[in-house]
Amino acid sequence: MYISDLTLSAFRAHDDFKISFGERINLITGPNGIGKTNLLEAIHYLCLTKSFVSARDATAIREGSDEFVIRGRFVDGGTQSRSVSLQYSKATGKTLQVNKATVERVTGHVGLLPVVVFSPDDYGITAGGPEERRRFLDNMLCQASKTYLADLQNFRHALKQRNSLLVQATSHTATFRSQLDAWSSEVVRHGARVINRRRTDISLINSYLHDSLEQLGLANEVPEMRYRSVPVGDVDRGTSSGGRDLSLEEIEERYFEALVEAGSNDMARRRTSVGPHRDELELFVNGRPLRNYASQGQHRTFAMALKLAKYHYLYKLCETKPILLLDDAFDHLDPERIAGYIHLIQDKLECQAFITTANPGVIESIVQWGDPNRHFNLSVMIGALEKE
Amino acid sequence: MHKTSESVQQLIEQFSKLPSIGRKTAQRLAAFVLKMPRNEVVEMAEALVAVKDRVKFCSICHNVTDHDPCSICSSDRRDASLVCVVEESSDVMAIERTNDFRGIYHVLGGVISPLDGVGPDDLSIRSLVARIAAPAEGESATVREVILAMNPDVEGDTTAYYLSQLLQPFDVTVTRIARGLPIGGDLEFADEATLARAIEGRIGLQ
Ligand SMILES: Nc1ncnc2c1ncn2[C@@H]1O[C@H](COP(=O)(O)OP(=O)(O)O)[C@@H](O)[C@H]1O
Ligand SMILES: [Mg+2]
Ligand SMILES: [Zn+2]
Numbered sequence: 055m056y057i058s059d060l061t062l063s064a065f066r067a068h069d070d071f072k073i074s075f076g077e078r079i080n081l082i083t084g085p086n087g088i089g090k091t092n093l094l095e096a097i098h099y100l101c102l103t104k105s106f107v108s109a110r111d112a113t114a115i116r117e118g119s120d121e122f123v124i125r126g127r128f129v130d131g132g133t134q135s136r137s138v139s140l141q142y143s144k145a146t147g148k149t150l151q152v153n154k155a156t157v158e159r160v161t162g163h164v165g166l167l168p169v170v171v172f173s174p175d176d177y178g179i180t181a182g183g184p185e186e187r188r189r190f191l192d193n194m195l196c197q198a199s200k201t202y203l204a205d206l207q208n209f210r211h212a213l214k215q216r217n218s219l220l221v222q223a224t225s226h227t228a229t230f231r232s233q234l235d236a237w238s239s240e241v242v243r244h245g246a247r248v249i250n251r252r253r254t255d256i257s258l259i260n261s262y263l264h265d266s267l268e269q270l271g272l273a274n275e276v277p278e279m280r281y282r283s284v285p286v287g288d289v290d291r292g293t294s295s296g297g298r299d300l301s302l303e304e305i306e307e308r309y310f311e312a313l314v315e316a317g318s319n320d321m322a323r324r325r326t327s328v329g330p331h332r333d334e335l336e337l338f339v340n341g342r343p344l345r346n347y348a349s350q351g352q353h354r355t356f357a358m359a360l361k362l363a364k365y366h367y368l369y370k371l372c373e374t375k376p377i378l379l380l381d382d383a384f385d386h387l388d389p390e391r392i393a394g395y396i397h398l399i400q401d402k403l404e405c406q407a408f409i410t411t412a413n414p415g416v417i418e419s420i421v422q423w424g425d426p427n428r429h430f431n432l433s434v435m436i437g438a439l440e441k442e
Numbered sequence: 443m444h445k446t447s448e449s450v451q452q453l454i455e456q457f458s459k460l461p462s463i464g465r466k467t468a469q470r471l472a473a474f475v476l477k478m479p480r481n482e483v484v485e486m487a488e489a490l491v492a493v494k495d496r497v498k499f500c501s502i503c504h505n506v507t508d509h510d511p512c513s514i515c516s517s518d519r520r521d522a523s524l525v526c527v528v529e530e531s532s533d534v535m536a537i538e539r540t541n542d543f544r545g546i547y548h549v550l551g552g553v554i555s556p557l558d559g560v561g562p563d564d565l566s567i568r569s570l571v572a573r574i575a576a577p578a579e580g581e582s583a584t585v586r587e588v589i590l591a592m593n594p595d596v597e598g599d600t601t602a603y604y605l606s607q608l609l610q611p612f613d614v615t616v617t618r619i620a621r622g623l624p625i626g627g628d629l630e631f632a633d634e635a636t637l638a639r640a641i642e643g644r645i646g647l648q
Pocket of ligand 3 (some may be wrong): 500502505513515516
């Protein structure tokens with residue numbers, strides 16, 4: 055699957071902008087602040103109906119406008135094409151249209167156009183806190199599974215309600231306790247499904263992580279992501295090698311018990327302290343926790359490997375090649391490494407990729423320009439538009 | 443930019459207060475009202491006031507009614523041992539349209555939702571328990587089964603759980619309506635989560 059055309063109106067730096075892409079590598083160059091990342095953000099909007107830059111859609115509306123519109127044409131297998139348009143206006147919110155028909159439930163669209171972003175911020179996935187790793191995992195599971203997406207949304211909503219009840223409580227009456235129980239049960243119903251899916255998919259992700267390191271020429275490094283969820287503890291096979299497989303019902307029971315156990319603590323802190331929103335994913339390399347010993351360079355390599363694993367995972371589960379958005383992702387790497395990544399994308403993955411950089415030297419010299427690869431110099435394009 | 447009248451602006455404001463009516467729709471409705479004949483507008487305005495002045499709530503089931511108790515609670519053709527608990531009066535209308543349900547109702551007036559500041563005391567839950575503990579005057583049979591027919595969403599399910607726990611001490615069967623695919627609907631148009639759950643919960647045919 056690839057995007058062939060993109061049209062932007064009043065989106066960030068772009069007032070009125072049209073561009074046609076190549077099926078494989080698209081290199082987007084130009085000085086900082088010209089609007090390279092904006093283009094990748096727009097593609098991401100069409101794929102997942104949200105930005106990877108900012109959580110607030112309103113910030114993407116061009117200054118002085120009331121709404122932005124992004125239109126794109128996606129082609130699958132060379133024949134089937136799908137036109138996707140996303141409009142966001144301050145007054146009426148988001149409207150997604152696929153082939154001119156309005157899509158009521160945006161969740162139905164997620165996963166049809168899988169996408170993987172690579173950026174220097176990926177460093178945080180391996181070096182940062184657990185929240186970044188949960189976000190990484192959730193993003194891939196949501197693209198791969200609509201039930202996971204629904205379960206996660208319901209879980210978060212139930213959790214918000216439970217926390218709201220904890221905040222409002224003035225005294226811990228019997229009515230309050232029964233209400234808390236009811237919310238615990240709802241949190242568990244959805245949360246147990248979230249835990250269950252996370253733990254079963256970790257092993258698949260691990261095998262792709264292994265392959266990815268091999269593809270990056272690091273076959274000696276044996277990676278392992280370990281999933282830890284307090285409600286399931288150490289008995290579970292998903293979290294410990296000696297464990298057994300817990301059924302969904304067992305996870306539900308254990309999670310409910312854990313909530314009961316944490317009850318007085320939760321009431322005192324006015325927050326729910328156990329559940330998938332506190333899960334930990336730890337990255338081990340050759341049996342050692344990466345977080346404690348890896349150098350900056352190693353962190354970058356492993357973050358890259360995780361994103362590659364995400365690509366393979368989504369390709370497998372969505373059954374279509376994800377689009378790669380590489381936003382200044384190569385800027386801290388030496389030329390040899392960059393060449394390695396480009397060859398991997400060109401010759402092994404054979405997917406559509408968008409690469410932004412302010413220093414295109416190395417990439418320019420490796421790739422053969424002309425279809426299916428295209429090279430865009432934004433300052434020239436935008437300059438040309440202004441002259442008209 | 444053209445100036446509009448103060449009264450049109452006010453009408454738009456009023457329409458915007460209605461659920462699922464955005465600014466644009468409100469403007470369209472106001473424009474439509476402007477073109478309506480005067481007598482029709484008066485009829486509509488009177489109907490709005492009448493629901494507040496004339497409509498009462500049934501003292502047994504809390505459904506909207508012109509007479510108390512309502513025609514369902516006072517009918518001797520309904521099975522008073524079977525009580526269907528719903529969120530709103532509109533749900534009673536929906537179930538009545540099926541023509542299949544022979545029991546009576548209990549309208550909660552909403553669902554438990556801390557985010558909206560709604561707790562059990564803001565809903566007609568005490569009167570439900572009272573109905574089950576002891577039949578009200580005019581209600582003949584004791585309640586045998588309570589059907590929880592709240593919406594299958596986070597708040598509806600939580601309210602159902604809360605009620606099921608609350609009713610546990612009583613000698614009454616508590617059931618929850620089944621969830622599934624719309625009959626006669628196209629699989630193609632079912633939402634993905636419903637469809638996935640339906641496949642998970644598949645049943646054998648032999
Ligand atoms: N809402 C907006 N309205 C107008 N311009 C914007 C808006 N948001 C961002 N920009 C502009 O977009 C440019 C940043 O574009 P970006 O794609 O990040 O550049 P780069 O080419 O460095 O990746 C900046 O010049 C910024 O001022
Ligand atoms: Mg940038
Ligand atoms: Zn009644």
